Amino acid sequence: MDYYDEIKNELINNEITKRVKDYSKNKSDLNAYYKVGKLLSEAGKHYGDAIIKEYSIKLTKEFGKGYSVRLLYRILKYYNFILSGKLPTLSAKLSWSHYDEILRFDNINKIVYYINICELQNLTVRQLREKIKSNEYERLPEETKLKLFDKKEINIVDYVKNPISIKNNINYEIFSEKILKKLILEDIENFLEELGIGFTFIKSEYKIKLDDRYNYIDLLLYNIKHKCYVVVELKITELKKEHIGQIMVYMNYIDENIKSDVENKTIGIIICKEENKYVIKYCSDKRIIARKYEFL
DSSP states (O other): OOHHHHHHHHHHHHHHHHHHHGGGHHHHHHHHHHHHHHHHHHHHHHHHHHHHHHHHHHHHHHTTTOHHHHHHHHHHHHHHHHHHTOOOOOTTTOOOHHHHHHTTTOOHHHHHHHHHHHHHHOOHHHHHHHHHHHHTTSSSOOHHHHHHHHHHOOOOOTOOOOSEEEOOTTTOOSSSSSHHHHHHHHHHHHHHHHOOOOEEEEEEEEEEETTTEEEEEEEEETTTTTTTTEEEOOOOOBBOOHHHHHHHHHHHHHHHHHHOOSOOOOEEEESSSSSOOHHHHHSSOOTTEEEEEEOO
């Protein structure tokens, strides 16, 4: 079998399809590269790995730039992942450019994470690159990575990054929670994405009345996916035990006075300068989590 001619024909047919039927070019790319990957795999078994470099040189001479050794290896990797069953069902929301970025990694859980996030958040390739650049997967809690590995159910706080990245382009000096809150509100969309999936903003300085005194929740959010309110408290110090008591009061207030019967119990997130694992370890309410913050 002339593997090179078969590979060349697949790539030519793909180019024609992309020009004639622009709406189906993504599907054409993925189908063509799967077939090319299969042929590369079979050719490698017959002629060894060096054949990929040889094919790259030939394709470059015939088509010009675009079919580098790196690309052919990525196509081969794409085929092998699909063949192994490790790669999730191919999504129409992801283009080859998405897969090309994601398949640079060897960690299968990292690959699956970014594929799922691209699909859930309908990310562009540029947005995907930004997430990768920010080391989003590496900032997931270890418990979440284990859940992904074991394919266990993910809950509302599993995707909350640690540390949470906050933009500080003007280099504000953080000497109060108000300044930290200001930075968050200036780029609220990025902050919500740092928390995970389904978070929406309700209000900052949310006023509640406890007995004859008013208190103010730093940020009140709602998670559409999990149907619950989320209380966020900001601290520019190390996490302290009194912070747990404060947010627990606010969460209970929301549950008793605002939450409806069809909604789930309120979640609490404390964002602080430094964590204290012992404070969280001995916190009796598992709905409360703590995360550090860092500045971009």
